[in-house]
Amino acid sequence: xxxxxxxxxxxxxxxxxxxxxxxxxxxxxxxxxxxxxxxITTRWDAERFGIIPVATPxxxxxxxxxxxxxxxxxxxxxxxxxxxxxxxxTVGFGSCPINGGMYWDSYNTIKxxxxxxxxxxxxAGCMPRPEAIFVAVTHLWxxxxxxxxxxxxxxxxxxxxxxxxxxxxxxxxxxxxxxPIEDKDESGPS
Amino acid sequence: xxxxxxxxxxxxxxxxGIFFIGLSRRIMARIQWRYGPPITQPIIDIVKLxxxxxxxxxxxxxxxxxxxxxxxxxxxxxxxxxxICPISNSGGLxxxxxxMILMPLGAxxxxxxxxxxxxSIGISRKLILALGYEVPLLLILLAVMTYYKTxxxxxIVTMQQSVGWSLISLPLLLSGIAYLFIxxxxxxxxxxxxxxxxxxISSGPIVEYGGKFLALATIQHAxxxxxxxxxxxxLFLGGGGIGSISTQLGSILTSAxxxxxxxxxxxxxxxxxxxxxxxxxxxxxAVYPRLRIEQxxxxxxxxxxxxxxxxxxxxxxxxx
Numbered sequence: 001x002x003x004x005x006x007x008x009x010x011x012x013x014x015x016x017x018x019x020x021x022x023x024x025x026x027x028x029x030x031x032x033x034x035x036x037x038x039x040i041t042t043r044w045d046a047e048r049f050g051i052i053p054v055a056t057p058x059x060x061x062x063x064x065x066x067x068x069x070x071x072x073x074x075x076x077x078x079x080x081x082x083x084x085x086x087x088x089x090t091v092g093f094g095s096c097p098i099n100g101g102m103y104w105d106s107y108n109t110i111k112x113x114x115x116x117x118x119x120x121x122x123x124a125g126c127m128p129r130p131e132a133i134f135v136a137v138t139h140l141w142x143x144x145x146x147x148x149x150x151x152x153x154x155x156x157x158x159x160x161x162x163x164x165x166x167x168x169x170x171x172x173x174x175x176x177x178x179x180p181i182e183d184k185d186e187s188g189p190s
Numbered sequence: 191x192x193x194x195x196x197x198x199x200x201x202x203x204x205x206x207g208i209f210f211i212g213l214s215r216r217i218m219a220r221i222q223w224r225y226g227p228p229i230t231q232p233i234i235d236i237v238k239l240x241x242x243x244x245x246x247x248x249x250x251x252x253x254x255x256x257x258x259x260x261x262x263x264x265x266x267x268x269x270x271x272x273x274i275c276p277i278s279n280s281g282g283l284x285x286x287x288x289x290m291i292l293m294p295l296g297a298x299x300x301x302x303x304x305x306x307x308x309x310s311i312g313i314s315r316k317l318i319l320a321l322g323y324e325v326p327l328l329l330i331l332l333a334v335m336t337y338y339k340t341x342x343x344x345x346i347v348t349m350q351q352s353v354g355w356s357l358i359s360l361p362l363l364l365s366g367i368a369y370l371f372i373x374x375x376x377x378x379x380x381x382x383x384x385x386x387x388x389x390x391i392s393s394g395p396i397v398e399y400g401g402k403f404l405a406l407a408t409i410q411h412a413x414x415x416x417x418x419x420x421x422x423x424x425l426f427l428g429g430g431g432i433g434s435i436s437t438q439l440g441s442i443l444t445s446a447x448x449x450x451x452x453x454x455x456x457x458x459x460x461x462x463x464x465x466x467x468x469x470x471x472x473x474x475x476a477v478y479p480r481l482r483i484e485q486x487x488x489x490x491x492x493x494x495x496x497x498x499x500x501x502x503x504x505x506x507x508x509x510x
Contacts, residue, residue: 003228017238021231045224047215050231055388058400061242085400086243 001049001141018061018087019141020050025060025084027077030067032094032127039130049137057083062140064133068096068103069110071169078166081117082178086152089120089144091136098122115165118151195276196267200413203266203420206461207412208232210419214379214472221476232412236405244401247304254300255399255406261292262413268343269420272430272456273440275344282342283331286421293414294320297395297407304398312394315483316385322490323375326368329498333365333505334425347429351437357426361508364501366426371494373471375486376418380475382486415468423463430456 002008003020026036040046040053054060057080065077081090092113095101100111113119120143123136143149155162159179166173212229219226228234246252267276268286294316301309334356338346350356357366375382386394396407423429431437440452481489 003234013237014241017234017241021235021238023235042223045219045226047219047227048225050227050234055392056397058245058398059393059396059404061238083245085245 015144019144022049022051022062022089022137022140023054023060024051024062024064025057025080026053027063027065027080028067029065029069029073029077030094030096032066032096035093035127035130035133036064036066039133044130044134046133046137049134051137057081058085060084061088063088063090064093065090065097065113066093068094068101069113070108071110072108074110074116074169075174078117079175082175087149088152089140089149090117090151091140092119092122093133093136094128095124095126098124101126116162116169118154118162120149120151192276195274199266199271199276200263202271203263203416204409204412206464207414207416208236208409210415210468211408211412213468214475217469217472218476221473232408236408239400239405239408240402242401244403245398246403247398251300251303251398252403254296254298254303255403255410256296257299258293258296259406259410259413261289261296262410262417264292265289265417266413266420269417270344270347270424270429271420272458272460273453274457278342278344282340282344283335283346284341286343287328287331290417291320293410297410301395301398306398308391308393308397309395311391312385312397316395318483319375319382319385319486319490322487323372323494325491326372326494326498327376329495329502330365330369331425333362333498333502336502336509337362337505339509343424347424347431350428351431355426355428361505362426362501364497364504368494368497368501369422369426371497372490373418373422373467374474375490377415377471379471381478381481383475383480384483384486387480416464419464419468419471420460422467423460427463427467430460432459 003016009016026033028036036053038044040051046052051062057063061084063081063084069077081088092098096103096109097113097119100106100109103109104111110116121136121139123132125132140149156179159177160181163173163177163181209229211232212227215231216226216229265286268281268289269275270278298313298317301313334346335341337356338349340346340349346356353359356362374380378385386396391397396404399407431440440456443449443452
């Protein structure tokens with residue numbers, strides 16, 4: 001941890017700020033939320049790394065999706081993600097957002113979360129222990145350092161793909177597109 | 191000299207306020223048997239917030255926060271910090287009273303533009319709470335002004351160095367206790383944390399703030415903490431003095447040409463007094479749950495108002 005490295009603060013204050021002040025929206029979708037209270041309270045104390053839960057997506061820059069994602073919940077997840085200010089990081093917690101987990105044959109559950117919003121990292125396990133959150137945060141620091149935690153950039157660049165996936169699921173998406181969708185193929189080369 | 195003070199005071203107040211925010215998070219963590227964040231965590235947060243993108247909801251949305259911040263910076267200039275006060279010979283306590291209302295007003299203007307129901311609830315709670323603590327605060331200030339027969343806060347501080355602290359002097363004891371009772375409401379800490387209740391109204395007035403708006407709101411909160419505690423220390427704990435011996439020592443040092451050292455020492459003593467008062471407020475914050483708004487107003491209009499009124503009557507009888 002290089003939080004007290006003053007020279008790094010002078011060189012890249014924005015990057016260091018994003019690393020050591022992660023304000024989290026814990027999206028309470030399933031059983032994974034039960035691992036969050038120990039990690040933010042006395043036993044594991046996430047606040048010593050500057051990680052605090054916030055009540056609104058406008059103030060957050062880390063999005064933790066804890067547990068399975070049903071089709072109905074995904075709407076709320078996408079809208080929450082789009083309201084967060086950039087740069088924003090997403091971490092899927094547990095095996096359910098990765099590939100469906102124990103809900104692999106459910107008709108009402110999303111199997112691959114990263115088809116609908118970009119995900120920067122996964123915590124595998126059913127359930128992962130609270131220590132796994134800290135391991136994930138350490139990895140996220142490394143990714144931010146190497147500028148590989150670029151999910152929000154991917155969302156902006158490939159917005160057409162994500163929007164198409166969302167429309168495929170819901171038929172018609174109720175909210176307006178976040179970024180303009182330009183149709184390069186239809187406008188033609190002229 | 192005054193211009194240097196005007197330039198230097200807001201940064202000093204900001205540093206003290208930010209230190210108080212970091213300290214409160216640290217002490218709260220230690221009380222809950224945690225390690226807690228480093229004391230520089232609020233500065234890290236502010237650096238991050240200024241580097242984030244943010245969503246604005248209109249011109250007033252930004253201007254309201256700036257109005258609130260500007261109001262609190264101006265109030266800081268009227269408060270003597272130890273021996274120095276940049277704007278000492280104009281207005282005094284009355285101007286401070288007028289300017290202090292700019293802080294909730296700016297937040298209300300900005301929150302009205304955001305059009306979020308949680309913001310509206312938070313703003314209405316903030317203004318109702320302000321209504322709740324302004325009544326005892328006005329009675330307390332009236333008692334202090336009547337007792338010292340002046341509206342100048344600098345003169346009140348100077349007089350306390352010869353006759354002793356207001357809190358210890360008997361006629362103003364009740365007013366001082368009443369101020370201690372409403373201090374958590376002025377600072378917005380836990381028994382009166384209902385403005386920003388994150389669990390019920392998603393952090394209230396700041397729910398739509400993100401990025402640089404939230405950074406400005408945090409800076410304004412730091413100034414608010416400084417003002418609330420500094421006003422109490424100036425009115426009731428004798429500002430930067432610790433008794434008549436220190437005053438004589440100060441005059442000897444000043445005549446020897448060491449005025450800078452005296453200003454620094456009084457500033458340091460002032461800061462230590464603020465620290466003690468603020469730490470007591472954090473302890474109260476750590477043990478009490480949150481009141482509802484009607485319970486808070488009921489409390490504020492009952493016990494502190496009764497004490498302040500009794501104090502005012504005593505002062506009137508003595509000074510007649």
